[in-house]
Every structure is written in C-alpha cells, then in structure tokens.
Amino acid sequence: MRRLVPVLLVAALLGGCSTPAAPTQAGRKLSAPSQEPSTASGVQIEPAVWKPCPDVYKGIFSSPPQNVKYDCTTVKVPQDWQNPEGSGTFDIALVRGRSTTQRDRVGSLFINPGGPGASGFEYAVYRSVYLPAEVVRRFDVIGFDPRGIGRSSPVQCFSAADLDANFGIDPDPQTDAAFGESVAVTRRLAQTCGDKYGDTLRYFSTEQTARDIDALRVAVGEKQLTYLGYSYGTLLGAVYAQLFPKNVRALVLDGAVDPTLSMQDSAEKQAAGFEHAFDNFTTWCKANTTSCPIGPDPRAVVMKAIADARTAPVQGKGRKATAGWVFTAVVSSLYSESSWRVLAQAMQDLRGGNPDKMFQLADSYAERDPEGKYSNMFDANAAVGCADSDNTPTVEQARALQPQWRSKYPLFGGALALNLICAQWPGKRDPYPAGAATGSAPIVVIGTLGDPATPYEQAPALAKMLGVGTLITWRGEGHTAYPKTGCVIEAVNRYLIDLRVPAANLTCDK
Template sequence: MSGQPGAPSGGGGRALRIDTVAIIIFIFQSLVETLRRPPVFRSTTLLCALAATTALPPPAPPPAPPPGKAITAPAAEVPPLRFAACPASVPRPPAPDRVECGRLSVPLDWNRPHGRRIEVAVSRVPASGTPAERRGALLVNPGGPGGSGVPYAVTKRARLPESVRRAYDVVGFDPRGTGASAPADCGPMGGLFDVPAPDPVPAGPAAEGAYLSSLRALADDCAAGTGEALPYLSTEQTVRDMDALRAALGEPRTHFLGVSYGTYLGAAYVAAFPHRTGRMVLDSVVGPWDWHDFDVIQSRALLEARDTFFAWAAAHPDRFGLGADRAAVRRAYLDARARLADRPAEGVGPAEFDRAVYRALGRTERWAGLADGLRAYLRDGDPGGLRPEAGSDDPATRTYEAANRAVKCADSPAPTPGRVLADVRALRRLDARPLLTGLEAASCAYWQHRPTTRTPLGSPAAPPVLLVASAHDPVTPVRGAHALRALLPGSRLITLDDDHSHGVFASRGAPCVDTPTATYLTTGTLPPPTTHCPGPGLPSVD
C-alpha cells in the first residue's frame, strides 16, 4: 500500500533513487581521479568527496507491517490462513453468528521447518460485537489430550458470557494427531477396542503379565500405525502450531481458554512464548507432573468420588433402590460389575462398565444416569445405562485414544513396567476394584520414542494468568492447580467450593466464577489472588 508514513511513493521516489546513484558515481570517479593526482592535491579532493556523502539521504525505514499482522514468524513457515465453509460435521451456531473453517500448514517437526508438513484444522466464530469492543482472537481447547477443538469453538462459545462473545473471535483447532489434523492411527491398539474387552484390573501374576502384554501390544500398534510422526505428536510441537496460528491470524498475542489438558497446553505455551502470552484462562488444571504420576493421582481421586457417589445414591433409596447406606450401594455396584465380568451382556463387560463409570463420575449431572443404569441392570438385566457413550467403532473415539497415548508418551519420561505394576497394586490395596481407565500413560512403558525430560510449563517472564478449579474435581484434582500456580508467578486462582465436577467456567452456572473470568478476558482486570466461590453441592434428585 502506498503512502506509508516515512516511505517515499510515486515519481518522487524514483527521482530520489536516480539522484542517489548519480552522487555515488560522482564520488567514485572523484576518488579515482584523486589517486592519479600529485599528493598535494589529494586531501582537498577527498574532503570534497566526503562532503558529498553528507548530501546522501538517510536510508528509508523498512515498510511498516500491515496493521494487525504478526512480525515474528517467517512467511515461509506461516502461510496465510484462508477461511471458507465448514464441513457438515461442524455444528452451526444460531444466526446471525457463523462459523468458518480453514487449514494451517505447519512443519511436522518445527526443528526442521523445511521438512515434511502437516495441516492443522481450524474453525472460527467471529466476534459479535462492534469493532471497538473487539479484543482479538480467543483460542480454545477442550482437553484430552485427543479432544477435537474445531467443533468446540462453536459449542463452547455458545456457553460463554455475552461480553466474551462480543469481544473475541472464538477460534478452535484440532491439535496435531487429533480430529482432522494428521490424525493418529494406532490400529487395534493392543486389543483396547475389543468388545467386550478383558477385565482392565489385573489380579494375580497371570493377569498382571497379560496386562503388561496388552500395554506392549498397544505401544507396538501405535509405532506401526503412526510411523515417523509418532515423536512429533507432542505438546511442545503443538504450542509451536498455536503460535503459528496466532501469526496467521495477525494477532500480536495469544489469548487462550484451555480446559483439562488444555491447561497443560496453555502452560506449555507460556513456557515457550511468555512474551506472546495474552489473557489466559486455565480451567480444571492438570498438575505439572509426569503423565503417569498424574494418572495415578487421578485414579486415587476417582476412588474418593466413587465413595461420594455411593453415599449420595444411598441417601435416596426410594429413587434408586440400590441400598440405604454406602456399603449397600457399593455391594450393588460390585455385584453388577462381577456379573458383567462373568457374562458380558450386549457388548458390555467390565472394561466397558469401568469406562462408563469413569465418565459419569466426572460430572455430577451424570450420577443419576449411572445409578439408574445400575438399577436397571440388576433388576432387569438391561445393560444399556452402563454402556460407554461412544462406541469403539466410532472413528473419533479411535483417534482420541490414539492421540491421547501419543501425546502423553511424547511429553514426559515413561514409567518402567515394574513401576506400572507397583502402582496398580497400590491402587488395589486401596480398593480391590479401582478405576484404571485413566492410567493411559502406562503404555509409555513400552513406547518406542522415549523422551528423557518433561515438557516445560510456565514462566516467570509471562503475564499473570487466571486458574479456575473445582474443589472436588476427580478428573483434575485441585492440588494440580496449586502446583501449577507455583510455576506461574502472579497468577490468580478461583476455586468453586462444594463442587464435584470437571469443567467450571461457563459450565457450572456459577456467577462468582463466570463474572470475574469474563471481566478478566474483556478488560484484563484480574480478580484477587485467591477467590473461593460457593458451589452447588451434590445433585438434587427429582
């Protein structure tokens, strides 16, 4: 564009360049002539030549970048991002809002930017407010690892406070290895998708040996199916993709809302790009530990949540009919699981049962469905209420499970097989039938790509971020928020007390959480360092 401040334009610019060339030619000729003259005349001629150089105009400043364009990413690495209509699989927001989709080309390995490239799927719902209200682009991630962010931009945006919807383009993306972004393929995954699958809780040497063999087979299947991409389906590579997305969108900073694994992703972005970190909300925080350590912590928290569920169901014996005290409900639960282990029903065995329980414990609004499912199976033999929501034949489920293992095993050192068995035995000492569904990083014991360091998280050079947590979240226990906070100086923490669910902001209907979080995103004003909000308590029963 012509007419940039400080940059010549039109014919005057051409004339100036011609005059400059003429002066340089004059100086050169003068110096040559001086060398031919006697020494007495040389000094005078040189002084004239030097005086001529002062007439040269100063070099023009480089052209100013177009407004809103990032200036840090090389154009060769960040091609333009063009948006068009989304595929039918992406939900549509209600009019007048719209969603648009694009694909961003990035290197498979950012350390070899000119090597093989992959494409990252992106979606965007533009801000609904006026230009004066706009604050930029808000990247969102739903968790996992393995969750697809392209549809999440639509579904999460619909629940955000109106002030946030007016201020931000909400941008979703499928992290590499997930959804439509070079999806990971682990094939049969060591029998993980067998229906019904074997009992996932090993008891005794033979079962433990079979358990380790299944982990080895899963790792081998991922290595065979994913091939050379396996080491690069990592959080550290994904945050490089995020920064490329920031540049392609023309944003100077990355504003981000991450839930569950999205908090780990956000903290890794802070570590890699502290000076490009904008307003960041990390909701339901994954602690800064090796992935296997986190999985074990989660498994212990799930046992506590399950005991709370037993007591809650017992408090409503007329509604659920599972018993009038916690011990009675527990016996009913174990009876249902034992029957399904002996004789799976309609594709539901102990592994499917555990997956359904794992999912239900993460949100208290699912507890009634789990209790109803137990009653229906014990009374009528109907296992429908104990079936996982997504079947193993669902391509999205297969991609999710593959990406989950690939990312976890690329992010931190692996446990040894002996350590895996020791942790399983310790969990069984706490409860003979623990929930091992979340021990996903156990397969890293046999992974072919074995990192020696953990993904860096947080940075003292970054601006403060806002952490949000539920006091009794069994999926990402609140201790993870306190541990990550130590790596994010100046960060704030909002805790929803008396709550037992996973996912808080624009999810639990808590104004004490939603209002200050929205204020931070729209104005940059942070809440007090520590805020406790009253939670909803255990679910009511109609």
C-alpha cells in the first residue's frame, strides 16, 4: 500500500467558517517572467520554451475546456544535485494552463497532487478548470510530473502481473505461509527495481525533487515560488521551504505530512486515521439506511468479506476478488465522503456474488485500466518512499508489529504495519531534512479533521516545525480541503493573490 495517496479529483463544495481571514501581510505582485538564463543550486537553467499543446485535455475532459489554453515544455535537471556535473540529466515535463481572460497577472502557481507518484501534469490540466475562477484569472497554473513519474523520465520496473499479485495478496497475512508469500511478492518487486536501476534509485528522493522545483521556478522566470501542494505534495513544499526559504512567495500545504515522523510512526498514524474514517462511514450508514444497504454494522460486513475472500474469493471478469482487492477497494473509498455510498453498494453487490463495483473502486486507487495495465504510480511511489527513509522496519520487526497494530486498529493496522517493499529495498537512501524554514515568508498549512490518509494532528505539527506556518483547520471529511468549502477557499484565495495571511488558527466548519 502506498505511503501517501494523491487527493481525489472532486469539485468544490461550499461551507462556512468560524473565524474570518485577517490581513497580516502586505500584498505584492510578481514581476513579469525573466527570459535570461539563471541558476538553481549553482546549476545554470535555461528559460523554458513553451509550445502549444491543445490536446492535453484528452483523457481528463471529454471536450476542450473553454477559456483555457495550454502550453507544454520540458526542463533538463541533473540526475544528482549533489553531483550535477558527474551525473546525467532528467527531463521534467511541464504544462501551463492560462486563462484566455487572464488579467492582473500575479505569476505562476505550481501545483503538486501528492502520491508520491501522481501526475502533476495531468492534475494541473484538471485544476486549471476546477480551481476558483479568481485564482485562474490571476495565475498561470503550472503542473509538472516530478522526476521518475509519468512524462518525466519515469521509473518503470514493476510488471502488471507483479502489481496484480501485490494488490491481490492478503493485506494482513496471519499464518506463516501467508506472510511468507507476502515477503516473496514484495521481494520480487524490490529486486526488479534494484536490478534495473541499482544505486541510481536514490536519485528519486524527495530532496532531489525539491531541488528540481527550484530549477523549474527559474526556468519559468519567477523570482519566488507560489505553490499549492496536496498530501505528499506538502512534504515536497516543506522540504523546498527549508532548502530555499528566501525563494518562497506563498506556499499552501493541504493534507499535511509531518516530516519529523519516522516511517513507522507515520504508518501507525495513518492506520488510526483510516480507522477513524471508517468509524465515520459507520455513523453515516446508521443514519442513512436507504443509501447503505449493508446495514448498521459495515465493519462486520467488510471484515467478513475480507475473511471470506481469503478462502473463497468471488470470481470476477478475468480475476478473483481476493482479500487484497477487497481491502484496496475499502481504502480507496475512504478518501472522500462522496464515495461512501459507492462502497456500501459495492459490498452489497459482493455479498451477492458480483464484484464489479468493488473492482472499480480498487482499480481507481491502483491506477489499473480495464485491460489490466498500470500507470507507473506505484513504481515511483516505492522508489521515492523507500529512498526517503533510512529507518524502515525490517521484515522481522514488521512481523512483530503486525499483531500489536491489529489489536489497536482492527481493520487497517495489520496491513499498515507491513511495508515489506521498503524493508527489502536494494537502493541507497537519501533522507530529506526536517526542520524550520528560517527566513521564509509565511506558509499556510491546512488540516482536515476527518482526513484518513494524512491525519489532522500532522497539520499543526508541520506548521510548528516550519516556524512560519499558519494553520487552517477544516471540520470536514476526506483527504484535503481546498477548494471544497467556502471558508477555506476565501482564506487561500486571499493568501495566494494578495499575500494576506489567514488569522491564526482559523477554523472552518462544513
């Protein structure tokens, strides 16, 4: 299971807030982009040469978006920022969405959707339509696929068959034989990447990508960075702010990751977060019986479905609904309250022998298409996540944690104790820094009380660590908050456009 997952593409929802935003910093505009070569981390970066790419909407929208035009480019960056002259280069793909009604341009707004492994290129195309109109009119919306992802020198080492095995395997193996099977599957994944990439696997770390972002800032001609990062994208933004505090104009970090947590502590908090989200789903089922056909105790239904799938999985089209696939469907559905109804119906259909809806949920999470092909989401997710940590629990330590976490978090604990890919990862590690962004402009950090993937307590922790963080709390459900509720929208818009920092500890209601 991936460590962090990209925010779902959901339309904005309106809500209220308990405290109004207050101006605490004078607004200012960015100058027009520079067209002169400049440097990032001591490396000369050539200005981006944009070319029209009107067809990038395909696969995202059914028809071309109105009032937005798209341009694309690639920027070359060193493979290893610690040794820029002694390594090769990666090509980083960028897309720029610009409103045809743009006026009073502020600058470029860089977006990252998280993952690690999600395509920021595709996400920016989506967000160029579904960000607040006020923001789109004032900024070029710029997305990039980070190194190793999508269009940017992608890491590709997992076969579709191995990924099917990984997702389908028992998520919480309890017998020695089942655990041994999980170890074998994940060892094969790790060895495949090691055989192909060797010591260069460490090049895909978060710190290397954060340095790329500064090169991209230089390439598009911005003196300072304006950035919107979700989920894992908050970690990228936090690392950037520590490395380049003087280059920060405005950073919004939504669905915050606490960089001070170890991989083990982060996984345990995520287990607790998913248990909390499932409890909220249970409460919804009890209050919405007509929309929740599995009854008032969905936990019992889901746990029975996983148990039954261990011995008698329902046959689907071309594969069986094994315990791993059922578990993945449940995880997928908890990222947004709008998916609860789908989960309830999927579990009801599964009880009736039809796993189609369950597979739809699971495949959306796994980025598996109807032909059984995968994006490189999980290749990159493993490469980044494993490179980032040098304190991964061993296979033996994970096995010891498993029953402990299962007792505390019955549905998710046993599975999240087992990061068996990183435990067997062959590459060298490159941990990111975790400290204050001394000298940076104020940074906005957003946490959602019902967030399962990046539990809320990580948001105040990140704001405190940065030293310049201002916290926004949303009393909502699901993963991330902007732009889902009016209060958060207004506060973030004013910050991005006018640099008006929200009032301290702003709390927004549903």
